[in-house]
Amino acid sequence: MLVTILGNSVVIISIAHIKQLHTPTNMLIMSLAVADLLLGVTVMHFNTLIAFFFPCSVMVGLYTKILLVAKEHLRKIDDSQKNSNERDKGVVSQRSERKAAKTLGIVVGVFIFCWLPFFHTTYSLFEVFIWLGYFNSTANPIIYALFYPWFRKCLNLIVTLKIFNRNSSYINVFATT
Template sequence: MNSPDIYNPPELQFCFALVNNSCPRNMRSMLSVCTMYIVMIGAIVMTMLGNLVVIISIAHFKQLQHPTNFLILSMATTDFLLSCVVMPFSMVRSIESCWYFGDLFCKVHSCCDIMLCTTSIFHLCFISVDRYYAVCDPLHYVIKITIPVIEVFLLISWSIPIFFAFGLVFSELNLIGTEDFVAAIDCTGLCILIFNKLWGVLASFIAFFLPGTVMVGIYVHIFTVARKHARQIGMVLSRDKLESKATKTLSIVMGVFVYPFINFTTPEDLYNVFLWLGYFNSTFNPIIYGMFYPWFRKALRMIVTGTIFHPDSSTLNLFLSGEGTSNKKKLCRMAY
């Protein structure tokens, strides 16, 4: 018996072979399918674990529990939910070009996709506001950015995307005027989100252009002010270094998020590339924290080694360069 050619796809197949009006499957070689599954599953697992480390770190260590990190904690929760609820099903759809999970879950999945991505950029927008006060108005930072203010930021970051995504998709306002097009492409196994011209513009404005413009404007102003202060003072204090590093780090996070939105009308495979670049932002965030924040690396070591299960481990110092010895002494006291 001849072995199948893994490099050449077979003849046309359908998502549901026994169902009338089934959508055709995207025919790929076995090698391509395996490679895509390996890459995407790897990204999903890294996104889950990386953001889970951020969540556990900020929730466990008292030293990390301040206003900025509560925003980061909430954003990591958003990215973690994306890896659990959205990415696995999008993976199957992207590779197979088929939706096997039913019409109702198609709507729920689309809602969660829009909601979580919009929530992420709202978080980034409010984090840029936090950075603005930390760098440009440090004397008033502690009275401007308080826990009640952060609670308002979080309420807006979650409530608006939830109402926007679920309200739009389940009301089907986005389909008004596209009925003929929808009827023409309708088939069993299709799960795509279609926007008419009005809601295409409004959705892009609400979910991307408005918060994105605010972020870009704020970060441009921050860096302008930072350079001006550096020239005037001639040196940068240690606090300024920390704030500058935080601002640069979150600017990189924002840039990774913004990049996939540079193209909207693309062929299916290219669209999937941009879609997954957007998802990969949720994967990259913990990696960026790991590169720029020593506290993240220390927290990761403590989580992996089980140190966080020791009594009073939540009070350990994650910041000072010389805290290693005192932490070791404290751990020895915990062990005995």
């Protein structure tokens, strides 16, 4: 996301600021960069939140549920041990522990059965393809940097803050010096 936002910002600033770059072709490139920038700022941001935080919050909630069930079973075992007399203590404790272990095993097994498909379905594959599509917005400024020397010169002007110098919009970015 950061490369998408920064890279497309450099494209927009370069073409908007340098008068020599005000050509129909570059205006098309700038409009594409604006669309890619908006995608990086909005869509990629929200999709990241959904893709990472939603499954994590679901998992935290479900693990919390399992832990609460386990805690409740352990509390019941502890209560049954306190209420039994010393002679029956070993028998009750051993039967209760087996029951709790069996119940927890079933709870965890059902949890895995119900949620494993959620994380290994075509939804995951769909997300991969969505992010591959988003990568196009990241790749465009990289392509410009590789194929347009003027882009690299503009990037240098922006990074070194020379773009704020007087008359910087009239710099000849096509000059080889």
